[in-house]
Amino acid sequence: MSTETAFPPGRPLGPDFFARSPDRVAPDLIGKVLWSPGVGGGRLTEVEAYLPMDDPASHAARGPTRRNVAMYGRPGTIYVFLSYGVHYLLNLVTDREGVASAVLIRAMEGLEDGRAGDGVSYCGPGRLGAALGIRPELSGLPLGPESGVYVIDDGSRPRVGITTRVGITQGAALPLRYYASDSACVTRRSAIQGGT
C-alpha cells in the first residue's frame, strides 16, 4: 500500500450522496475512489446493499443492537464489524438517520496512475479492510477528516453488473451485489453467470 498523501482529484462524497436507499447508492459507488491519507486506496469494483426492510441478511433485521447501532446513523457514517472473528469489514451507512441500511465495500482496484494507491488490488472485504487499516473504532464516525476515510468521485463511470450477494444464508436470492463489469477484481465471478 502506498504512503502517498496527496488528495486524489475529484469531489469527496458526503451525506447527500448517501441519503438514498442502499440499492440506489451501491451501483453509484462502483468506480468511486476509496482513499485514506497516508495509507492509499483504490477504485471500488464490488459492493453489496443491505436493505432497511424485508432483508433477513441485514445485521439490523431484528432491530438495533450494540453492534449494529451505527447502521441507524446519518448517511455517510462508517459501520465496521468483525467477521468470523478474523476480518474487519467496512460498510457505508445509507438512507436517512434512523433507517438502518448500509453498503458493504467488498473490493477495490488499485490505481496505477499515481493519484492514489499503488496499483495493487484488494479483492474481498477482509483483504480490503486490512489494506485500509479499518478498525472497529471507526464505526459510527462519518467519512472525512474524523475517520480519515474518503470516497471520491473523479468522474469515472464504469459499466455496472448486478448479481446475488455472497456469504449469506438468508436473503441470498436477492440481486443486491453490484460490480464493475470490466474488472477482474470481483469475488465469486463464477456465481455471476450460472447463478447458483
Add this chain to the structure above:
DNA sequence: TAAACGATTAGCT
C-alpha cells in the same frame, strides 16, 4: 453464564 454463529480467507486435498 453458556453455547452457537458468522456479510471470510488461506491452505490443503
Add this chain to the structure above:
DNA sequence: GCTAATCGTTTAT
C-alpha cells in the same frame, strides 16, 4: 471442493 482459524455478538438457558 473442504475445513480450520478465531472472537465479539447474539440468543438461549
